Amino acid sequence: MSGVRHLYVHLPFCAHRCGYCDFVTAVGREDQHETYVDALLAELELERGALASRVETVFLGGGTPTFTAPAALERLLAGLPDANEVSIEANPETVTPALARLLSRNRVNRVSLGAQSFQPALLSVLERRAQPEDVRRAVYVCRDAGFDNISLDLLYGIPGQSPADLDADLAEALALEPEHVSCYELEAKPGTRFTHAHGVELERQAESMESYFERVVETLAAGGYRWYETANFCRSAASASGRDLRAKHNLGYWLGRDYLGLGIGAVSTIDGLRRRNAPRLVPYLTALAAGRRPPRELEPLDDDVRRRERLLLGLRLDEPLPLAGLEPALDRGALGRLERLGLAAHGEKGGAETLALTERGRFLGGGVTVELLA
Secondary structure (H helix, E strand, C coil), X not given: CCCXXXXXXXXXXXXXXXXXXXXXXXXXXXXXXXXXXXXXXXXXXXXHHHECCCEEEEEEEECCHHHCCHHHHHHHHHHCCCEEEEEEEECHHHCCHHHHHHHHHCCCCEEEEEEECCCXXXXXXXXXXXXXXXXXXXHHHHHHCCCCCEEEEEEECCCCCCHHHHHHHHHHHHHCCCCEEEEEECCCCCCCHHHHHHHHHHHHHHHHHHHHHHHHHHHHHHCCEEEEECCEEEECHHHCCCCCCCCHHHHHHHCCCCEEXXXXXXXXXXXXXXXEECCCHHHHHHHHHCCCCCCEEEEECCHHHHHHHHHHHHXXXXXXXXXCCCHHHECHHHHHXXXXXXXXXXXXXXXXXXXXECHHHHHHCHHHHHHHEC
16 A cells, blocks of 8 residues: 555644743734634645555654643544544643544544653643542543543652652553653753753653663553563563553654644654744744745654664564664664663564564663664
């Protein structure tokens, strides 16, 4: 099947901007929600020729997609192509029975809830509005609406977070029995309010984060979750009646597949060309209202860049990466050293050469992978 099979749609609107956020967002702007959806649908029509006749995944990210005015959100969902997996990000405080029904009747079948923590003091540090009871309620509301694929986002490394706090967060998440959990180390992104307020503390605690992450992996694995990607866990097939609960949209990124992005700041990678829509709302709306593509940056990806990206992303997964075609990007000397250190495993599957990180190598993550690059 030719054409792009993964579609990302960016909805930037939020009720407020959390201090650690560096995503492309717009606070409030309720008067522009309908106009923005007009622009998204216009961009989709301009780019529809790039899509396959059958799309595998659609992902609505933000921002807070579920903060978008309900009528505008429903109109957008109705205009998007059918897909096997249609995911939407949601802040827990935005989830109501009416919203859950809206999503369900418009083909959304996976909801990703930004829990971040279940500790009120830590939520205050993060400037999150949702409280623990909001997260629990959002999960129950989604279940009542028939959703059987729910993901929870958690953060670790929050200033003031103790190992006991992390254990409590993991226990709370497991008690809700989500199909998927994403657990990210909190980063100090340049230019954010959070970095100005807590950057020194985040640097000070950086060395202890490896032990925190080991705690995450151990706890979720013991709870029946598969550590299938660096920061992502899904219920194992044995505990999910054989269902593959990996996030299929993100899996497309990690496997190096092409994808189309719509909206301000959205990125597309198609046929060796990466393009980034400008992150500014007014030029985006103006261009599409006039029938033009939005302002964007273009970045041709040569074979060397594509091979290196394929190694960097593919080694995040728990399955061996086939090396066919990637050999020029691999430092064989470094591979030998890392094998002797027990951090990488060079093997064969079905007669094809493969590469994977060991469990210890996966804990060290990107640092090991970078060493493998020629």
